[in-house]
Amino acid sequence: MSWRPWGGPGVLGGERTVRKEEERRRGIFTRRAALLGAVQLGAFGFLGTRLYKLQIEEGARYATLAEENRVSARLFAPPRGRILDRQGKVVAGNRLNWRALLVAEQTADVSATLETFSRIVPLADHEKARIEREVRRNRRFVPVIMREFLTWEEMARIEVNAPDLPGVSVDMGTTRIYPETEHLAHVVGYVAAPAEADAGEDPLLQLPGIRVGRAGVERHHDRILRGRAGAVQVEVNAVGRVIRELDRREGIPGQDVQISVDTELQKAIRAKIDEGTTAVLLDARNGEVLAMATKPSFDPNIFNAGVSAAQWRQWTASRSTPLINKATNGLYAPGSTFKMVVALAALEARVCRPGDTVHCPGHLDYGDTRFHCHNRNGHGGVNMRTAIMASCDVYFYEMAKRVGMDRIAAMANRFGMGVDLEIELPGTRRGLVPTRGWRQAQGKPWSIGDTIVHGIGQGFYQLTPLSLAVMTARLATGRAVQPHLTRAIAGRPVRGSRAEDWPSLGIPENDLRFIREAMWGVVNGGGTAGASRLPSQYGQMAGKTGTTQVRRVTREQRERGFNVSQVPREWRPHALFVAYAPHDNPLYALSVIVEHGTSGSGAAAPLARDILVETFQRLGPTRPGQRVAEAGR
Amino acid sequence: MIFERRLLARDRGAGVLEKLWQIPWSFVLLLCAVAAVGYVALLSAGGGNPDTYAQRHAIRFGFGLVLMLSLALVDIRLIARFAWVGYLGGIALLVLVLLHGNIGKGAQRWIDIGPVQLQPSELMKIMLVLGLAAWFHRASWERMGNPLFLIPPAIAVLVPVGLILKQPNLGTALITATVGAAVFWAAGMRWWKFAGLAAAAAVAAPIAYERLHDYQRARITTFLDPESDPLGAGYNIIQSKIALGSGGLWGKGFLQGTQGHLNFLPEKQTDFIFTMIAEEFGLVGALTTLAMLTLMVAFCYLVAFRSRHQFGRLLAVGLGTNYFLYVFVNVAMVTGSIPVGGVPLPLISHGGSAMLTVMLGFGLLLSAYVHRDAEMGPMRE
Structure with missing residues (x-):
């Protein structure tokens, strides 16, 4: 071995020697690379077994949980920010709204549950059709609104009959209210259900009954007013009743916007x-x-509950274009x-x-x-x-x-x-x-x-x-x-x-x-x-x-x-x-x-x-x- | 298999068409399939809306393909000759990111280059492999036994590792060092020297730990034991395991994953994209994806074994190890097997910088394959 760590004219002499050395080097490389490859293949094998263990062996534990108890993640909407006028008066606010919700994956038969529900709180045929349509359109774990603005009596009847209503729950939501009705409608705008194209960008928009600004200041400042969704992870039983709360992340409430109009x-x-x-x-x-x-103008509160076809025709056909x-x-x-x-x-x-x-x-x-x-x-x-x-x-x-x-x-x-x-x-x-x-x-x-x-x-x-x-x-x-x-x-x-x-x-x-x-x-x-x-x-x-x-x-x-x-x-x-x-x-x-x-x-x-x-x-x-x-x- | 094609042109006179014929198109197809898995997963991460992530992913992959195929046509001897330029460029970017980089997640890792952000530590891993392969490619077995010959490449590994540690990004620094070690190993460094180094590291680690500042120690503790920080990295891993486990054999179905879509799963479009796949497509989907990625790494070894010059062999093994580490560290992380964060899944995770460097590496690999019979000059003693 000569003392030439690098450089120098140390090229090996003789074609035979070169070929022999190359063979030797290649042999060593092949053995070592094969060993390295085998280790890496083994590591991938380890990952495979790890996945198998998590998804099949412990997955079975999850399957058992699904029968009795299971983990369910739910979003909750933060309160929408208010809109105030120049003098600090609320011109777009929130009002409590008790709603009955249905989570499709928690009931074996959606139409049977609907039938039972309508014996307790009467549902018109078009309402049933709407609920079934929304159940089909949404993912199975997304709650669908059955009925809004429940009275105390209706709530009590639902709670009493809870065992017969798998997947049905009552929750408190809010609804938008515009105290000034038509006077500020063109400025403040209104909220309505999000367009389907909007869903997906913000998980909040998948919530039942969520409303987004569709016109005026409500629309321009929608992000600020809307806030960010909070989430809660709960353990629920087979019919969807919450057993305990596992984890909670608070949302960011919507912020109030003050406008300059008096x-x-x-x-x-x-x-x-x-x-x-x-x-x-x-x-x-x-x-x-x-x-x-x-x-003329229009009453933005009408948009909240959903505009009837007749109302819409009246607005759009009118020569005076109230909208x-x-x-x-x-x-x-x-x-x-x-x-x-x-x-x-x-x-x-x-x-x-x-x-x-x-x-x-x-x-x-x-x-x-x-x-x-x-x-x-x-x-x-x-x-x-x-x-x-x-x-x-x-x-x-x-x-x-x-x-x-x-x-x-x-x-x-x-x-x-x-x-x-x-x-x-x-x-x-x-x-x-x-x-x-x-x-x-x-x-x-x-x-x-x-x-x-x-x-x-x-x-x-x-x-x-x-x-x-x-x-x-x-x-x-x-x-x-x-x-x-x-x-x-x-x-x-x-x-x-x-x-x-x-x-x-x-x-x-x-x-x-x-x-x-x-x-x-x-x-x-x-x-x-x-x-x-x-x-x-x-x-x-x-x-x-x-x-x-x-x-x-x-x-x-x-x-x-x-x-x-x-x-x-x-x-x-x-x-x-x-x-x-x-x-x-x-x-x-x-x-x-x-x-x-x-x-x-x-x-x-x-x-x-x-x-x-x-x-x-x-x-x-x-x-x-x-x-x-x-x-x- | 496609790899049976005969080499048509042995020398530098080979025309572009002949080189194109030499490109292993079934491997290119495999990459497209992996990117397609990424597209589907990102579509889901975006709630079914392609504009959120998936569309950009597809466009970036398209650019990456062009880059890779262009590089594949570049003569491997040209690449070997200018490997040191790439290496020094990588070092320069690392220094630049320390001086002017953007701070993200508590460390300086990014540089803005026009519209794209570049993470130089990712690029550095590939440039390091290139530099080491160029250094070792003419070294005989005898020469590999000479400790003085090993000192410059050792420095070449330690400089970028030190710079990455300074960001600070311990995970990437360790990965970079491992990639470097793999090339040393394949080049023929004596095994007892590896054993000695490992022993020295085992002795030095506690001493070094003693000398660290408290905040640095705290960082290492979190790094080693995420449960100690349940609201940070630990939270992510726990959520990831819940999502994975609930996926079962067949998964919950496309867009039906509750954990991902309700935002319990953080970083679902980047680090935890594999969890998304495993939750929605189950063990079947996860293993299929893993098998595709394994084939991708295996191809690197195939290139290594077929190359008739040491440069190509070392380059391929180094790159293969790099891709192996991407996949292994990422999947091991989301399954809660090792406590590291911040490693993307190649061609699947959302991110322009990672896509660019991954495709750049594949371009070099393809060049080594296309020019596997090139004459690389005489061996040195």
């Missing part, structure tokens, strides 16, 4: 409005939704309430100065087309301020022509229109602010005439009342406030309640001030809404009227002298009004849309004034109420 204010507003009217009221400084009222929240899903043309956006786009693009005068003869001709002003006699010479106050259409036709649609659309997007506002109401529509590119993507041309029409908020626009309220709040504050509903989760305030939480829109303060003064003039300076001034103790309101046609006025009608009061109601124009108040220190911003209300100044502006008066009376002229609810009460 229930009493919401109810007061709903009392003032008629069917087809929508009002959205925001805290202008931070975007909190103080009220979001629309009629749809028109504040976030109703789409309207903004009409003249959009003119501030056109004005700001014109100022930013420097296509005019505020003082520049445009002559309004009552119409504007472009090409072969005549675009009418609502005042057929014309406003004469108007500047930006007087054009907004008198809502002159010709001035804004002219401005739109100068600015172009795309810059108008970009400005509208900055004011929250046609963009996702990310409010905590699932399914909220973003709406539509058309651009040339959007129209061209449909394969249609965009003409200057289209731009002119869109200068007065008519045309392809589809905007929600919510986005109009956001526009108003942003005009009032110059900040990109986002509308939101959540004030606190589990008693901890969430971000976004201070004005400083929101970034500036980046629009020159001079431009904004000019627009605000024009809006002040609409109400207080002899403008279109002069009849709807606030009582002086609440300060002054600034606003803008809008009236949008739902049917085209033909030339024939125009020449005959068009009178809206003579046409059917559903042909009359929609009435709109957006406003904020007080003018010198904006606290509240709102939008009001009265479907077929005929005129913004006649129908929408007075309603907006009444809503603001109500708001000042309830929330005060300084700052909306600030109470944050205590956690876990």
